[in-house]
Amino acid sequence: MTDVLRRGRASLSFSFFAQGVAFALLVTRIPAIQDRYGVSDALLPAFLAAVPVLAGVGSVATERLVRRIPPSRLLRWSQPVVLLALLGVGAGERMVELGVALAAFGLAVGVLDASMNMLGVSLQRSYGRSIMLSFHAVYSLGGIVGASLAWVGAHWDLALFVSYLPVVVVLLPAALVGSRWYVDGGGGADVVAGESGEGGAVAFKVLLPFCLVMTFAYIGDSTVSNWSAKYLQDVLGSSEQLATVPYNVYMVTTLLGRAIGDFGVRRFGAVAVVRTGALVAAVGFAVVAGAPGAWVGMLGFTLLGIGLCVLVPQTFAAAGRHASEKYGPGASDAAIARLNVFNYVGFLIGSPLVGALGDVWSYRGAMLVPMVLVLVTLVYARSFAAQPDRYGGGHERPRTADVGRGSNGL
Numbered sequence: 530m531t532d533v534l535r536r537g538r539a540s541l542s543f544s545f546f547a548q549g550v551a552f553a554l555l556v557t558r559i560p561a562i563q564d565r566y567g568v569s570d571a572l573l574p575a576f577l578a579a580v581p582v583l584a585g586v587g588s589v590a591t592e593r594l595v596r597r598i599p600p601s602r603l604l605r606w607s608q609p610v611v612l613l614a615l616l617g618v619g620a621g622e623r624m625v626e627l628g629v630a631l632a633a634f635g636l637a638v639g640v641l642d643a644s645m646n647m648l649g650v651s652l653q654r655s656y657g658r659s660i661m662l663s664f665h666a667v668y669s670l671g672g673i674v675g676a677s678l679a680w681v682g683a684h685w686d687l688a689l690f691v692s693y694l695p696v697v698v699v700l701l702p703a704a705l706v707g708s709r710w711y712v713d714g715g716g717g718a719d720v721v722a723g724e725s726g727e728g729g730a731v732a733f734k735v736l737l738p739f740c741l742v743m744t745f746a747y748i749g750d751s752t753v754s755n756w757s758a759k760y761l762q763d764v765l766g767s768s769e770q771l772a773t774v775p776y777n778v779y780m781v782t783t784l785l786g787r788a789i790g791d792f793g794v795r796r797f798g799a800v801a802v803v804r805t806g807a808l809v810a811a812v813g814f815a816v817v818a819g820a821p822g823a824w825v826g827m828l829g830f831t832l833l834g835i836g837l838c839v840l841v842p843q844t845f846a847a848a849g850r851h852a853s854e855k856y857g858p859g860a861s862d863a864a865i866a867r868l869n870v871f872n873y874v875g876f877l878i879g880s881p882l883v884g885a886l887g888d889v890w891s892y893r894g895a896m897l898v899p900m901v902l903v904l905v906t907l908v909y910a911r912s913f914a915a916q917p918d919r920y921g922g923g924h925e926r927p928r929t930a931d932v933g934r935g936s937n938g939l
Contacts, residue, residue: 537712549671557679581873587639592866601711604644610637619689650849651714659794666787738909745902746840747875755880767823775830782834807906810836814900
């Protein structure tokens with residue numbers, strides 16, 4: 530059993546890493562993609578919005594699919610589609626080809642994100658202790674690697690296809706080999722398929738606090754990723770080179786916070802970690818909004834990385850746990866797929882919200898809005914508490930049924 534879990538955790542960690550690399554390579558080369566295909570500034574937002582919208586569709590479809598198909602199988606085949614779609618973005622020449630590649634990327638990412646987190650939550654349940662943050666830490670590491678590779682491609686003026694091909698050649702076979710050791714938890718068919726319309730409504734009430742926290746966390750995250758450089762340069766008067774630093778610092782602090790976050794959950798509990806993360810993130814937004822200069826602004830973005838990094842992994846873990854407690858272990862997968870949609874909702878809302886407020890009010894004032902939204906997390910923090918099990922602890926113990934079924938038949 531221990532070997533099964535260990536291999537399952539390692540293979541899933543690599544999947545998170547590969548996804549971080551792929552997503553970073555896409556979003557950090559957007560200017561090059563725009564130039565290659567001749568996408569106008571007016572049309573670009575439509576292309577960019579299509580990816581999270583289709584990802585939401587993919588996540589909704591995953592909620593249905595896991596009733597009959599194990600999450601491990603969905604992840605095994607969605608990850609290659611994501612990598613090949615990324616290669617397609619670099620290989621095409623016409624705008625319609627870009628549209629097809631981005632559509633495939635978006636739909637597959639929705640399935641990929643949902644199934645990865647399903648497997649992560651079920652593994653955490655089998656381990657009986659917090660490990661969810663470690664998966665998202667590896668994702669952050671992949672994002673840093675992907676952004677670094679994108680910088681190399683831009684620095685050496687490499688064609689997109691030339692930049693993407695070596696990455697796909699390395700990651701694709703490795704992901705397929707690693708997928709042999711994915712470990713499924715309780716299947717979705719045994720409980721969720723029996724829910725009536727009323728049961729679905731109750732399930733949404735159970736998930737509502739987590740949906741709100743997920744949305745607000747991603748509004749904060751998209752604010753940093755889309756506006757940190759512009760804010761530092763246009764509002765705080767930094768140089769163009771210095772303006773690129775805050776997002777890199779944010780990614781590094783996100784990685785560090787997630788790397789040690791599981792220890793905090795084990796020591797102090799999920800409620801304390803979520804409350805602390807929300808408070809630190811709110812302070813970060815306040816520092817950014819009131820910063821007199823670029824270096825203080827960078828301090829604020831650093832605090833944002835430390836605070837926001839714990840919210841999303843803990844939200845997935847808590848939602849899966851609560852759904853499992855209420856409806857049985859099979860409900861966890863459906864709950865995570867449903868919750869994952871609000872990842873994309875927050876991403877779609879965050880950037881336009883800050884931009885619109887910045888134009889009609891001020892960018893300093895606009896930074897206070899995600900601050901207030903993140904503070905709402907404090908209202909729902911108690912929802913993250915683990916219910917005492919029959920062993921008298923706050924964590925679920927490993928279950929033989931959960932760890933005995935790997936995707937390779939273990």
